[in-house]
Amino acid sequence: MTIRVVTHEERWRPLVRAFNARMTAAGATGFFEDPVPDWLAPAPGSPTHRELFVALGADGEAHGGYVLRHERVLVGGAERAVGSVQGPYSEGAADSRHARTSFSIIKDMMRRQPRLYGWGLESRPEMLDLFGMFRWRSTAGPTMVWWGPPALSPRRLAPAGVRTSVEPDFGDWTDTLWTRNAREYSFVAGRDAATMRAVYPPGDHGYHRLVVRRDGEVAGWVVTGIRRFRRHPRFRSLRVGVLWDAFAAPSDAGAVLSAAHAWLVRAGASVVLASFIDARWSEPLRQRGFRPRGRDRHFLMSPALAAEVAEAGSERAFLTFGDAEGPCGALGQEFFAIDR
Known part of the structure; x- marks a missing residue:
């Protein structure tokens, strides 16, 4: 199924609500129904904010989403615009027919911001293999x-x-x-x-x-x-x-x-x-x-960011x-x- 990833807006709320109902019924995690983040919502002059994205299928339904947090980061002493990611959340976790939705979501992340990282993942270790398919690299740290x-x-x-x-x-x-x-x-x-x-x-x-x-x-x-x-x-x-x-x-x-x-x-x-x-x-x-x-918690980096951090x-x-x-x-x- 063709997937397009769009910025979450009020008009997508009913689709996300239906997606969450399907995920809950299958015992899986849903996505944020409200398009405005409850933490780090965009605000004038704020140096960091979160942005929500929804994965829509050709059937007109929502099948996943992710969160991109925009940050200012020093990498090797140089300031860079970097994004941290939460997700992907995909209906593939509940229905194998949507197994490739996560791939579409990760591609969209990397298109919007080449320098990306994730931190944590101790409760979702399967994400390491998924991102590894896109040549992301990780290093571990203890809790x-x-x-x-x-x-x-x-x-x-x-x-x-x-x-x-x-x-x-x-x-x-x-x-x-x-x-x-x-x-x-x-x-x-x-x-x-x-x-x-x-x-x-x-x-x-x-x-x-x-x-x-x-x-x-x-x-x-x-x-x-x-x-x-x-x-x-x-x-x-x-x-x-x-x-x-x-x-x-x-x-x-x-x-x-x-x-x-x-x-x-x-x-x-x-x-x-x-x-x-x-x-x-x-x-x-x-x-x-x-x-x-x-x-362990994992510091997961996109290829572009991993190269810069490794050099530093x-x-x-x-x-x-x-x-x-x-x-x-x-x-x-x-x-x-x-x-x-």
Whole structure:
């Protein structure tokens, strides 16, 4: 069947609703019915936004879709327009007659933006083989988990001279850190103040914006979340914290993460989750007792982007839970399913 991929609009809502009904009946995941993204909707002057696309068949029905997040990224120190992708969502997951819909969707992604990446995929490992058919490349990073008592022991305290404060917004210190340290990484999505305000809007109380100062100077920042689960199959009824996002010089990563971890434990977290693909960030977590758990997360890159990142040094790529799908990913959906 011929497939054309179009920008999601209000007129396609009934078709997406029917697609979702078919997918739900088959036990598969549907697509966003509302054409306006519920996170990072396009806004004047915003440095990052999400755009939804729908795959329409010659039969006049919707058979899939995907999300493209437009971002400004430094690759090897040079700013690039890059897209991160969520999807494809294809009716092929429910009906083999539509097995090739995913191919049409990926081709459309690459036509619209040659520099593309995905991050996560731990809940959809089959995507690696699918994108591999289009010569995408991937590198893996662990999901790290710390299990511990709700009380701090002396070795859990933040380093001497380090202080942590909770801020309502991203101030000028955000831009100072970004300008000073961004080129320490071979790949890093924009973490300037304007981008962070779009990603974590002021007034969104699902997050805590921690600023870590050492000897009075800002060393870095961390965005955390914390919630209590009830009868969860993995977390039972524990209070769980997440290191969603962060930024600092690699040399300050240990102090910044230690301070954020200590803050979460003081707040009552007995489990803390984190994911940093850069070993300069994941190694300090290991030293604090974090251990890899579950499937690895994957940094998946289109051929054009993979070539540039490889030249710059893929081992210095910087990614956190907050990148790409962010709270719309598998962990975010689980973490914010209640009380947000």
